Amino acid sequence: MSDVFISYSKSRQKETKELAADIEARGFNVWWDTDMSPGEPFQDVISNELARARAVVVIWTPTSVASNWVKSEAGRALKRNVLIPVYTPDLNLDLIPPPFDVLHTELVTNRDAIFGALERLGIRPGETPLKPQPAPPSRRYALALVGASAAACALAAIPLLKGRVSGSDKPVRTFEIGSNTISAIVYTFAGNGILLGDWDGAISLRDIQNGSEVRRFDGHSHVVWSLAVLPDSHRIISGGDDGLLRLWDLANVHPIREFKGHSDEVWSVSLLAGQDKVLSASLDGTMKLWDLSTDIPIRTFNYGSRLLCAATTPDGKIAVSGANGAIQMWNVADGSRINVLKGFDGEITSVGALPDGKHVISAGVDGVIRLWELASTQEVAKFGANRKISAFGISPSGRTVIAGGEDAIVQLWNIRERRLMKSFNGHAAAVESVAISPDGRSAASGDRKSVVNIWNLEGTEWGI
Known part of the structure; x- marks a missing residue:
């Protein structure tokens, strides 16, 4: 079971690898299809990981918007209210396929938005067991960033203030x-x-x-x-x-x-x-x-x-x-x-x-x-x-x-x-x-x- 499943186009492995590294550096458990072992049936593995992931980041690119695999993965994440859509700078946003075109979608380089979306989903680093340890799927989907309002924040929620400064009259x-x-x-x-x-x-x-x-x-x-x-x-x-x-x-x-x-x-x-x-x-x-x-x-x-x-x-x-x-x-x-x-x-x-x-x-x-x-x-x-x-x-x-x-x-x-x-x-x-x-x-x-x-x-x- 992973914190984050990344859906992407094979032609954009560089951006995906960098994103995965940045998310892992924050302490999250990330799965993308480079994690598959030789000989594993890829369709079954992907379906299983997708179903168990607590959040799904879909990277829309000029290639992935036409990929039935990516659209299918995005659709399954949307139904579970765990979709976090992002896009690459070279994409014309008008090409994002329905129904995902009505969701607010951030640049893949806006890491704060992605980490904030994970926070809104209730996902925090270190809370998910490593993949070899079996665990039931998380049910904390209520704060998912999906839909016309919840998915639309330009910056997702980051804990605003570290600690309490009760009574202080000076700016934090x-x-x-x-x-x-x-x-x-x-x-x-x-x-x-x-x-x-x-x-x-x-x-x-x-x-x-x-x-x-x-x-x-x-x-x-x-x-x-x-x-x-x-x-x-x-x-x-x-x-x-x-x-x-x-x-x-x-x-x-x-x-x-x-x-x-x-x-x-x-x-x-x-x-x-x-x-x-x-x-x-x-x-x-x-x-x-x-x-x-x-x-x-x-x-x-x-x-x-x-x-x-x-x-x-x-x-x-x-x-x-x-x-x-x-x-x-x-x-x-x-x-x-x-x-x-x-x-x-x-x-x-x-x-x-x-x-x-x-x-x-x-x-x-x-x-x-x-x-x-x-x-x-x-x-x-x-x-x-x-x-x-x-x-x-x-x-x-x-x-x-x-x-x-x-x-x-x-x-x-x-x-x-x-x-x-x-x-x-x-x-x-x-x-x-x-x-x-x-x-x-x-x-x-x-x-x-x-x-x-x-x-x-x-x-x-x-x-x-």
Whole structure:
């Protein structure tokens, strides 16, 4: 029984040998057909090893996409939910045969993605007996990277933080990205990568462990103001100062689609849960609802003055938009204005809906974070530090919010208790973007001097 079975074309033994060596160097048990003994019936041996392997890496090449053997092996791995598809750089991705063409597929050279996929499958080095020792097939297939969402992570899950750094107010990791302001930041769904938007119009996918650039996406003319990762985990949506939204696949540096309709900068994009739709907010005073399968807006919401932020409730029925001095509530279905939340001093820079679907939270230049009840439109709590808040992120549990400000400090607040839990120090310039990881265990922040800090949120008694 092996940890990893490698399916490949005989014409690409060099890449396969290098991959096998790298996987074995990490302590995994690897099988590919060079392990066969003379005289063994190859079809029976391969079938047996394939059936018992805990993960199957299929290398798509210009030759293997036409191989019935490779397609058969990939199909059997797919049925067992243990398939990890990769491809060589010389392959046209359009040639990957169905049904594998709908699965996100990484470059064979992206070892982090492969090792991360093994982690997601629950496979760790040293856990599998050597092949001479009989053992029943592993049943830990529940986290397999197969299907439109699970298979689609650009970087598979790597353990994010080694050990606990409970209570520390210093970053566990710092990356100096370049010379541009980090204007937008978001985690990948796997949580081991971050996407950064900057003032040059570029989006950079970075490894969370070392900050290295995995892929770069160029398309916006100047500032990338907003980013969001779609639930399928391999597509992202961006909004920029060129008034455009762009849809990207993390495996391709070129945009899938451009959305034109705003006449000014797009400062916010918000996904509608369970739907392939996005809401954009612009300085042109409008929000637009888009179906990602077409480039024509479904609906336009006219605010009347420039919009800096927008969000939707978890059920996708209500949208909230923030501008100067007020938050407006909208009916997403018909575009009608429901109500207005007032009580602000200056512009609202951030707004978000809590997971309970009953509350929204906002922040802005007055330095106050406010919690609102949607049903009554009443402010039920407020707290802050009298500093301009540039960006915030809400935890997956909805219990805490992390906020970055002009004073270069990042703060973690308990929402319901209105209590400052931790101040994080590590930036030397104003913080322009923040995000909390999907598992709630870390946060990332970017500043005007192109520094990204990773913070440990474990041990802060907030729950996830």
